[in-house]
Amino acid sequence: MMGILSFLFIFAVIVIVHEYGHFLFAKRAGILVREFAVGMGPKIFSHQGKDGTLYTIRILPLGGYVRMAGWGEDRVEIPKGSLVALSLNDQGVVTRLNLSKKQLDPQAVPLQVLEYDLEEALTIKGLLMDQEQSYAVDHDATIIEKDGTEVRIAPLDVQYQNASLWGRFMTNFAGPMNNFILGVVAFSLLLFLQGGAPNPNTNQVRVVESGALAKAGYSGQVTLEKIGDTTIEDYADISPAIEKATEKTTDGKVSVQVNDNSQEVQLDEIDGSYRIGVLPALDTSLAAKLTGGFTMAASAAGQIVTAIRNLIFNPNLNGLGGPVAIYQASSMAARDGWVSVLQLLGFLSINIGIFNLLPIPALDGGKILLNIIEAIRRKPVKRETETYLTLIGAGLMVLLMIAVTWNDIIRTFF
Structure with missing residues (x-):
């Protein structure tokens, strides 16, 4: 039981800290964060913040994400002919579009959608009792998606691609940066706990x-x-x-x-x-405790970079570890106490930070590479090209994760 709790604690802390980096710098860059999710799969808790972000906890405690307006595959899709329930304010402006089957507003107007623009014109047109009707949509309106998730719509001015280049660069880099900070903090706490x-x-x-x-x-x-x-x-x-x-x-x-x-x-x-x-x-000096966290983080980073270099020149799945390997390491750390848990937390956080900086599409490093290319070319990469590269990268990462996890299972149980 302690092994499972240790695994969930380490994984949750690393993911939350990583995603909070993206979240914080996206907000500073003027990008709308539509959802901040901890976990994956169906949501079990949600809270709509005053900042326009939906905060959710999802059922599978593995991973998490920040859903930014216009980032990656974030799109609002309303099929033509579908029925949407519109909530209107006193001026007749749409404040909520309901695509789900939940009846949240008894006064909502049922509209069969003909066309819509929720990015520039902020309008929606459709049939109301066989009569064509158009409505203006509020800039901060929300949309309830088919699975019941309510998020803000994403006008162009708050989308990722319309933020400054520096703002987008820092948004992408902030996740790994937070992992490095977490690593230093974890190692520093470890030193204070063990006395030096x-x-x-x-x-x-x-x-x-x-x-x-x-x-x-x-x-x-x-x-x-x-x-x-x-x-x-x-x-x-x-x-x-x-x-x-x-x-x-x-x-x-x-x-x-x-x-x-x-x-x-x-x-x-x-x-x-x-x-x-x-x-x-x-x-046991105070100076050693304060600086030792940085030293240990740098040492861990050196080991990880060396391991990655060896993997590049001598590919071997045994040099990689997935959730099964992390669970095993977490269980061993839990048996040895909080000092070992903190040491593993620091090492894994540095590891994930460096891994995410690899220039692979779908990873933060791939997005940072596109930011650098844009700075050199003085114009952004086409959005369609970026989407295709991200999909290819995501597919490769999924295949790699499946291969690594299967290899972990074989090594552990057979």
């Missing part, structure tokens, strides 16, 4: 519970002076020293000098490698 920042520049180390040194009788923070014949100066010396020392043994027993005391220690063998069971010592 790891300091690899010393031979002082922390003994891991149930590790090899712990079984040899050590605990807390100790000075690791020698492994075999190798003098330990800092944390980076430990792995090479273990590798060198275990070349001369078949049972994993090596001579270790700790706090001026030498003894034979039985190392733990994990995945074919020997481990002594230590972590870097902690720098």
